Amino acid sequence: MIALHIFMDAEGMLKGRDPSKIIEAEKDISIGVLPAGMQSGLPSVSFGIDLPDGRTLFAETSYALFMAAAKAFAARYGWPGENQA
Numbered sequence: 001m002i003a004l005h006i007f008m009d010a011e012g013m014l015k016g017r018d019p020s021k022i023i024e025a026e027k028d029i030s031i032g033v034l035p036a037g038m039q040s041g042l043p044s045v046s047f048g049i050d051l052p053d054g055r056t057l058f059a060e061t062s063y064a065l066f067m068a069a070a071k072a073f074a075a076r077y078g079w080p081g082e083n084q085a
Contacts (some may be wrong), residue, residue, distance in 0.1 A: 004065040008076055026052050038062055 001029050007013045014022060031046035037044025043063040 002059065002061070004061040004069065006069045006072055008072065023051055025049050030041070033063060 005013075005068055029050075030048040032046055032048075033060045034044045036042070037046065037060060044060050045063050045066040046058065048056055048058055
C-alpha cells in the first residue's frame with residue numbers, strides 16, 4: 001500500500017516536483033470503498049482519476065488513513081455545513 005501524505009494547506013503539496021511532469025485531471029474523479037480491500041480484510045478507499053490521455057489512474061489507501069485525513073481536515077476547517085456563515 002502506498003503512503004498517504006496529508007497536507008493541511010495544499011499550497012506546498014507539489015513542492016519539489018517538476019511542474020512539466022504534473023498532469024492535471026480534466027475529467028471525473030471517482031472514489032469508493034472496497035469492503036475488504038486490505039490484505040488484513042479491512043476496508044480500503046480507492047480513487048479512479050481519468051487522465052487527459054485516456055488512461056485512468058487507480059490509487060488506494062486504507063479506510064483508517066483516509067478517515068484520519070478527514071478528521072484532521074475537520075479539526076482545522078470544520079465539517080461542511082457546520083458553523084459556516
